[in-house]
Amino acid sequence: MTHKVYNFGAGPAMLPDEVVEATAQAVRDFDGMGLSLMEIGHRTPQFKAVLAEAQSLMKELLHVPEGYSVLFLGGGARLQFDMIPMNLLRHKAAYLDSGHWAHQAMDEARLWGEVVNVASSANDNYTYVPSQFSVPADADYLHITTNNTIYGTELRKDLDVGVPLVADMSSDILTRDIDVERYDMIYGGAQKNLSMAGTTFVIVRNDAVGRTGRKLPAMLDYAVHIAHQSMYNTPPMLPIYTALQTLRWVKAQGGVTEMERRAKRRAALLYAEVDRNKLFCGTARRDDRSLMNICFVMNKAYAHLADDFANFAAQRGIYAIKGHRSVGGFRASCYNAMPIEGVQALVDCMKEFETLHINN
Incomplete structure (x- = not known):
């Protein structure tokens, strides 16, 4: 299967051709059983093997040390915004406000205890990731969002802040080596670099949970999911x-x-x-530019051409290039499955559009 359309959507996003084909085959006939994967029980040996291998490969690829569990849960990263403070916040939590999703995570945490906003770039429309801040020594954890899909900024390093780290890596997991031992938890929605929408990955330090003294509903308790290895209820198979x-x-x-x-x-x-292009300009501070979500707008003199460019690009197989509805402009999401040919196609499109409107 050859891509004639390049999907630059921020998520759900494109998947490798081989992954799409294998999934389609499993829907038709899983593992030669004569049944669809959608029909079989989650406790069958065949699906247990799928789950075990997925957990094992996550650990292998990210060098997850002993003492951590890899979970596949439902509810998306949004549910984790609440599960994290429910399970980890005892006295105080610190949050770095670097974008829309970071801010939402912080707001949800306030329902469960004291929250300190250590730094924010909101006043500058989140065009950078704050780097000058101090974290209270008595904070239970610092929550960070490593990649900000809406604004095109990214933190591509593991911080050393003196307290445990919790990181939303929804949109840049599997794109760099991570020192997992610095984190109590890494989590994210899967629909960027890992899978289709419908499951959430959680990498959690086993001894970080069960310490709040808070009685939790079983479905929202990490300790329950760790004990049942993501099989407490029917998982998103x-x-x-x-x-x-x-x-x-x-x-x-x-x-x-x-x-x-x-x-x-x-x-x-x-x-x-x-x-280079006279029609466009980037929106994020150069030092904090994301490798995953390249955000840009028309230069002011050519702002009236924005819709024309979006249509021009769509006609050339450039799909989902428009920026988030809250900020406008354009956003090219370049996750792991995006081939360099797709980016080159977009670059060629930008050059052609420039030629039409400046040189003619």
């Missing part, structure tokens, strides 16, 4: 299977190190054109 296929693909391509190399190459190519 098809998205987990797709995640497994993606993890196999990442490993076959050369692992996370290769994913990072490709990400840097894609971003360098596209940012170079954004900076």
